[in-house]
Amino acid sequence: MKDVEAAGDASLEPPLAAFGLGHRLAAEALGTALLLAIVIGSGIMGERLAGGNVAIALLGNTLATGAGLVVLITVLGPISGAHFNPAVTLAFTLRREIGWGLGLAYVAIQIPAAVAGVWLAHAMFAEPILQVSTKLREGPAQGLAEFVATFGLIGSILGSLRFRPHATPWIVGLYIASAYWFTASTSFANPAVTLARSLSNTFAGIAPSSTPLFIAGELLGALVGTLACGWLLGGAGSRKTRP
Numbered sequence: 001m002k003d004v005e006a007a008g009d010a011s012l013e014p015p016l017a018a019f020g021l022g023h024r025l026a027a028e029a030l031g032t033a034l035l036l037a038i039v040i041g042s043g044i045m046g047e048r049l050a051g052g053n054v055a056i057a058l059l060g061n062t063l064a065t066g067a068g069l070v071v072l073i074t075v076l077g078p079i080s081g082a083h084f085n086p087a088v089t090l091a092f093t094l095r096r097e098i099g100w101g102l103g104l105a106y107v108a109i110q111i112p113a114a115v116a117g118v119w120l121a122h123a124m125f126a127e128p129i130l131q132v133s134t135k136l137r138e139g140p141a142q143g144l145a146e147f148v149a150t151f152g153l154i155g156s157i158l159g160s161l162r163f164r165p166h167a168t169p170w171i172v173g174l175y176i177a178s179a180y181w182f183t184a185s186t187s188f189a190n191p192a193v194t195l196a197r198s199l200s201n202t203f204a205g206i207a208p209s210s211t212p213l214f215i216a217g218e219l220l221g222a223l224v225g226t227l228a229c230g231w232l233l234g235g236a237g238s239r240k241t242r243p
Contacts, residue, residue, distance in 0.1 A: 019079050021105070027080035028106050029113040031072045035084050036117025036196050037124070038068035043203035044125045057203055058180065066177030073169035082169075085190040086110055087222035091154050094226050107192075114196035122200065133198050133205030137185060142210070143217040145185035150221030151228075152179060153189045158229040191215045 019027075039061070046060030073082040081098075083089045086107045093103035122129050153175060160171040179187035188194045188206070194215055198208045206214065 024080040027076045031076045032084040032113040033117035037121045040121035047203040062180040066173040070173035091226040110192040114192040131201040135205045137210040143213040145183040146217030147221040149187035149189040150218045151225040154225030
């Protein structure tokens with residue numbers, strides 16, 4: 001573990017002491033905002049260029065999101081752990097990788113940063129800044145899809161950290177890119193992303209009335225994924241709690 005940290009591993013594990021709280025929170029805010037700018041912006045661009053072909057628009061959205069995640073995690077991972085996601089933060093908190101105080105601070109910065117990223121995308125594409133989505137994504141199949149998407153994300157992160165930590169940015173980016181297509185919900189897998197996307201009436205939006213089911217599926221997927229991986233990976237979850 002110490003050897004990994006000393007090497008500046010670009011994983012989702014927060015470093016022990018290399019950066020202070022201010023730097024960690026700034027990295028989480030920047031990464032989450034840019035992630036949402038990528039998701040919303042690429043959705044707008046894809047829809048405008050696809051000429052009504054939803055599959056092509058989704059493909060553009062997928063490639064941009066997967067590639068963006070690889071870059072963001074590689075650059076910001078050594079600073080904050082590059083969670084950008086309350087479900088991921090919950091997983092690391094449950095595993096005692098970080099303390100509850102830091103976990104709550106991460107979530108408190110991720111949600112407004114996600115909203116800021118949505119507004120940034122709107123501004124770049126000359127869209128009205130303040131919007132509310134009307135795109136309904138309802139039904140138990142959607143909730144199940146979010147459970148599966150988030151369970152798989154947690155498994156991808158924890159498995160890669162256990163066996164291939166330097167590959168974590170690529171594993172996460174590739175998993176999300178694939179989950180865009182194999183889940184019925186197009187894999188939000190992130191409560192902050194879900195809330196923020198409800199404020200964009202564009203290709204990647206979700207109606208506010210659809211968000212509770214998504215968030216419930218995401219949090220349950222994170223919880224079950226953390227517990228399942230804790231057993232599957234053996235003693236990988238017994239590290240010391242961090243400040």
